[in-house]
Amino acid sequence: MSALKPLGELENAAEFVARHIGIEDSDERHMLSVIGAASRRALIDAIVPRAIARPAPMALPAPLTEARALADLKRIAGKNRVLKSFIGQGYHGTLTPGVILRNILENPAWYTAYTPYQAEISQGRMEALVNFQTMVCDLTGLAIAGSSMLDEATAAAEAMTLAMRVGKSKSTVFFVADDVLPQTLEVVQTRARPLGITVATGPAEQAGTAGAFGALFQYPGVGGAVRDLGPLIDAVHAAGGLAIVAADLLALTLLKSPGEMGADIAVGNTQRFGMPMGNGGPHAAYMATKDEHKRSMPGRLVGVSVDSHGNPAYRLALQTREQHIRREKATSNICTAQVLPAVVASMYAVYHGPAGLQRIARRVASYTAILAEGVKGLGAKVLNAHAFDTLEVHTADTTEQVLAAARAAGLNLRRASAASVGITLDETTSRGCLEALWTLFAHGRPLPSFDAFEKGIVSLLPDALVRTSAYLTHPVFNMHHSETEMLRYIRSLSDKDLALDRSMIPLGSCTMKLNATSEMIPITWPEFANLHPFAPADQLAGYAELDEQLREWLCQATGYAGISLQPNAGSQGEYAGLLAIKAFHEARGEGRRDICLIPESAHGTNPASAQMAGLQVVVTKCDADGNVDIDDLKAKCEQHSARLSCVMITYPSTYGVFETRVKELCALVHQHGGRVYVDGANMNALVGVAAPGEFGGDVSHLNLHKTFCIPHGGGGPGVGPVCVVEDLVPYLPAHRAAGIGVGTPRVGAVSAAPLGNAAVLPISWMYVRMMGADGLKAATETAILSANYVAARLADHYDIHYSGNIAGVKGGGVAHECILDLRPLKDSSGVTAEDVAKRLIDYGFHAPTLSFPVAGTLMVEPTESEPLKELDRFCDAMIAIRGEIAKVESGTWPREDNPLKAAPHTTEALLKADWPHPYTREEAAYPVKSLRQQKYWSPVGRVDNVYGDRNLFCSCVPLSAYDNAQD
Numbered sequence: 020m021s022a023l024k025p026l027g028e029l030e031n032a033a034e035f036v037a038r039h040i041g042i043e044d045s046d047e048r049h050m051l052s053v054i055g056a057a058s059r060r061a062l063i064d065a066i067v068p069r070a071i072a073r074p075a076p077m078a079l080p081a082p083l084t085e086a087r088a089l090a091d092l093k094r095i096a097g098k099n100r101v102l103k104s105f106i107g108q109g110y111h112g113t114l115t116p117g118v119i120l121r122n123i124l125e126n127p128a129w130y131t132a133y134t135p136y137q138a139e140i141s142q143g144r145m146e147a148l149v150n151f152q153t154m155v156c157d158l159t160g161l162a163i164a165g166s167s168m169l170d171e172a173t174a175a176a177e178a179m180t181l182a183m184r185v186g187k188s189k190s191t192v193f194f195v196a197d198d199v200l201p202q203t204l205e206v207v208q209t210r211a212r213p214l215g216i217t218v219a220t221g222p223a224e225q226a227g228t229a230g231a232f233g234a235l236f237q238y239p240g241v242g243g244a245v246r247d248l249g250p251l252i253d254a255v256h257a258a259g260g261l262a263i264v265a266a267d268l269l270a271l272t273l274l275k276s277p278g279e280m281g282a283d284i285a286v287g288n289t290q291r292f293g294m295p296m297g298n299g300g301p302h303a304a305y306m307a308t309k310d311e312h313k314r315s316m317p318g319r320l321v322g323v324s325v326d327s328h329g330n331p332a333y334r335l336a337l338q339t340r341e342q343h344i345r346r347e348k349a350t351s352n353i354c355t356a357q358v359l360p361a362v363v364a365s366m367y368a369v370y371h372g373p374a375g376l377q378r379i380a381r382r383v384a385s386y387t388a389i390l391a392e393g394v395k396g397l398g399a400k401v402l403n404a405h406a407f408d409t410l411e412v413h414t415a416d417t418t419e420q421v422l423a424a425a426r427a428a429g430l431n432l433r434r435a436s437a438a439s440v441g442i443t444l445d446e447t448t449s450r451g452c453l454e455a456l457w458t459l460f461a462h463g464r465p466l467p468s469f470d471a472f473e474k475g476i477v478s479l480l481p482d483a484l485v486r487t488s489a490y491l492t493h494p495v496f497n498m499h500h501s502e503t504e505m506l507r508y509i510r511s512l513s514d515k516d517l518a519l520d521r522s523m524i525p526l527g528s529c530t531m532k533l534n535a536t537s538e539m540i541p542i543t544w545p546e547f548a549n550l551h552p553f554a555p556a557d558q559l560a561g562y563a564e565l566d567e568q569l570r571e572w573l574c575q576a577t578g579y580a581g582i583s584l585q586p587n588a589g590s591q592g593e594y595a596g597l598l599a600i601k602a603f604h605e606a607r608g609e610g611r612r613d614i615c616l617i618p619e620s621a622h623g624t625n626p627a628s629a630q631m632a633g634l635q636v637v638v639t640k641c642d643a644d645g646n647v648d649i650d651d652l653k654a655k656c657e658q659h660s661a662r663l664s665c666v667m668i669t670y671p672s673t674y675g676v677f678e679t680r681v682k683e684l685c686a687l688v689h690q691h692g693g694r695v696y697v698d699g700a701n702m703n704a705l706v707g708v709a710a711p712g713e714f715g716g717d718v719s720h721l722n723l724h725k726t727f728c729i730p731h732g733g734g735g736p737g738v739g740p741v742c743v744v745e746d747l748v749p750y751l752p753a754h755r756a757a758g759i760g761v762g763t764p765r766v767g768a769v770s771a772a773p774l775g776n777a778a779v780l781p782i783s784w785m786y787v788r789m790m791g792a793d794g795l796k797a798a799t800e801t802a803i804l805s806a807n808y809v810a811a812r813l814a815d816h817y818d819i820h821y822s823g824n825i826a827g828v829k830g831g832g833v834a835h836e837c838i839l840d841l842r843p844l845k846d847s848s849g850v851t852a853e854d855v856a857k858r859l860i861d862y863g864f865h866a867p868t869l870s871f872p873v874a875g876t877l878m879v880e881p882t883e884s885e886p887l888k889e890l891d892r893f894c895d896a897m898i899a900i901r902g903e904i905a906k907v908e909s910g911t912w913p914r915e916d917n918p919l920k921a922a923p924h925t926t927e928a929l930l931k932a933d934w935p936h937p938y939t940r941e942e943a944a945y946p947v948k949s950l951r952q953q954k955y956w957s958p959v960g961r962v963d964n965v966y967g968d969r970n971l972f973c974s975c976v977p978l979s980a981y982d983n984a985q986d
């Protein structure tokens with residue numbers, strides 16, 4: 020018999036920490052010796068300014084193992100009650116096809132990918148997004164659609180500002196029809212206020228007489244009305260305005276499209292195409308518009324271009340509209356969008372095809388007609404003559420009585436008015452549902468017979484609006500209808516892409532760390548997935564507990580007093596935070612404070628969000644070490660003292676350094692009556708080590724899709740909580756349409772749903788619950804250690820652009836990321852940072868962040884999750900690439916023809932009989948030995964961005980295009 024270990028050790032609750040952090044103790048010693056630091060403690064003490072180091076550990080519950088954390092979360096999930104929802108109001112029951120659920124939504128090949136800025140390694144998801152854009156264009160009858168918007172309400176708000184930008188009207192009035200979804204109206208009102216837009220509401224028929232620059236209609240309306248918008252749109256046009264239609268895509272399979280009725284812009288949610296309701300998100304919203312407005316559209320747009328071999332290839336189009344280039348003049352602040360839900364929606368259309376979608380829609384419309392007949396037979400009045408999926412029913416009982424009886428029967432209806440309820444059907448509606456609904460109006464009388472109605476069923480769609488135009492005619496929507504083909508199509512796309520399931524993605528500022536499977540598992544539990552965001556509060560008790568705990572933990576991590584999880588991306592958190600600052604100043608009679616100081620190094624979302632909040636951006640300088648230039652900041656604070664609203668900094672800075680004078684900077688701004696916004700996207704360098712709420716920040720947003728493990732999804736979903744100090748808590752976002760913050764000074768809703776992208780919050784909850792305070796702090800310190808290791812290993816080969824200049828630390832001491840300056844190499848060899856980024860693909864890597872925050876550089880963020888072996892593989896690749904550049908410098912290879920300029924190399928190019936290059940095929944494909952065991956092959960050659968923008972094409976590629984490719 021052998022001695023047993025102590026039980027405490029065998030039950031070690033912190034065992035997940037060692038799974039999340041890729042670096043082992045023995046690795047750490049090696050890494051420290053390369054850096055030249057005595058210990059991790061000594062390294063952190065040298066790098067993180069002592070003035071901001073946190074005195075006490077975070078008060079978080081002790082960590083749990085994966086199994087125990089899941090069990091605890093299951094207990095919380097159990098407090099949610101999943102009733103059958105007939106609420107509608109933009110959220111519907113849907114059946115996620117199993118092949119999509121498992122192979123996309125639950126598949127790391129899809130959910131761990133990054134936004135497709137590196138086109139060559141993102142062809143698969145961009146094809147799916149082009150399918151999404153084609154689907155939206157076809158169904159809405161408009162020429163061009165992006166991918167994607169954050170939710171229907173923000174898409175409507177973006178459409179409002181688009182209409183203002185492109186319209187000729189001088190009016191500042193925006194009209195919203197009174198049957199637009201209430202949460203959409205609220206978000207539009209929030210957006211309108213700081214921009215000086217007046218929102219007028221009234222019956223849709225009054226749109227043309229409102230004197231508005233734009234009008235928003237809902238189709239079908241929230242109460243179910245299906246009206247011919249054509250004449251109303253004509254009236255809006257005649258008055259010089261633009262018409263926006265918020266349309267339901269499933270309804271559009273049967274109804275005349277907004278484009279055919281003359282709409283200028285269509286927006287909406289694609290949730291009912293296979294994404295669970297998830298208490299409000301994440302879902303992909305859409306926007307489509309006329310061709311003439313394409314250069315003014317907000318958000319991402321995928322287009323078709325050609326690669327270096329003349330083959331069709333996708334890439335992000337018209338990026339000069341976006342915040343990362345255009346800053347405060349951008350068409351919107353959207354960065355992270357909703358790519359994963361957009362992929363799900365597009366695949367739902369691929370899976371069902373046009374005939375399948377129409378069958379679903381017909382069934383919904385038929386059930387709605389039968390429901391109406393039965394309800395009328397039972398003596399209740401149906402208020403809408405025409406309907407697709409929604410009825411508004413007037414009843415003899417009070418609304419509260421009907422709703423209560425429904426809840427008792429396990430059904431949720433919508434409260435339409437004091438004397439009527441709304442009932443919305445969907446794909447999941449069955450005959451049993453109809454009988455349960457009839458029972459509510461029967462008062463003991465016998466129920467109508469479903470079969471009797473079924474025979475003579477007449478749809479409630481108006482004849483004049485029945486759709487006659489075709490849609491989804493492209494082969495992709497018509498050829499993957501067996502599960503075998505569908506599975507292989509999904510696999511063929513993900514095989515083209517490089518995600519975290521294959522290699523590290525060292526993107527600086529993006530924090531592409533582990534998204535552990537145990538963190539992901541709960542998001543598709545029915546208790547989280549199948550809840551309607553406007554279900555009664557008692558049914559959402561589990562979500563309320565999750566929200567409360569997560570907010571408390573994030574307060575611990577940031578040092579702030581209050582947090583809202585409503586913003587559904589970092590950009591939206593920025594916007595909400597700036598609105599809070601604005602409301603604070605206004606409440607004190609200092610509404611004149613409208614200047615926002617932003618250092619030149621800031622992320623593009625910062626100035627774009629400031630513009631949306633009605634602030635005037637003043638750019639401040641950075642010094643030679645990458646720090647905010649305090650003298651310049653001081654001068655600008657003094658110059659604008661009376662009008663100073665706030666300063667927006669990022670900490671550690673986007674240059675990857677801990678500025679030592681940050682407390683002084685905050686104090687300076689406060690002296691001038693301004694507030695300090697600290698962009699929290701770099702929290703992965705801070706959690707447990709320093710807290711913005713303690714060192715002088717007043718507001719921050721977090722990116723839960725960076726630091727707190729929500730996967731990037733190929734470009735979303737994200738969660739961007741807004742965190743504030745005590746005196747700003749009263750100005751966190753409300754959601755009055757959901758009864759939150761009514762009668763308080765809070766700012767309006769910034770997202771369609773009260774809890775934003777609620778369904779992905781369990782991921783961050785699991786992460787914190789399994790890591791505990793010590794584990795999170797160890798993660799931060801290891802992220803800093805790993806970045807310094809990479810800097811130390813590469814310091815002899817590349818210029819590390821900014822560092823803390825710490826004596827004895829090789830590489831100079833950086834935060835959790837480091838910038839490699841490639842500009843000197845361009846002079847000596849003609850090789851650009853982009854060439855290195857593309858050459859890394861041949862080595863099996865996603866490039867680091869290219870040309871942000873400094874043009875001509877690469878910013879590397881390894882994160883704590885990458886093992887030493889992978890860090891070394893990356894450093895080896897970068898060193899080997901430096902060797903290749905040396906061969907160009909020495910003239911061995913010409914400047915215009917070398918492995919860097921021709922990268923990435925495709926198999927097709929490598930296998931051609933004719934090999935025109937001065938280097939060998941082996942040098943092209945296998946520059947380091949490890950690639951012979953494992954190799955990622957780029958599916959396309961270098962993609963031509965300029966060609967794509969000159970020849971803009973943003974829909975599915977006709978199959979014939981592949982025949983024309985040059986050899």
Ligand SMILES: *Cc1c(COP(=O)(O)O)cnc(C)c1O
Pocket residue numbers: 353354355528529588589590591622624625669673698700701722737739
């Ligand atoms: C990622 C990032 C943002 C924007 O966050 P999104 O979720 O993409 O909107 C803002 N600031 C910085 C520094 C970032 O890295």
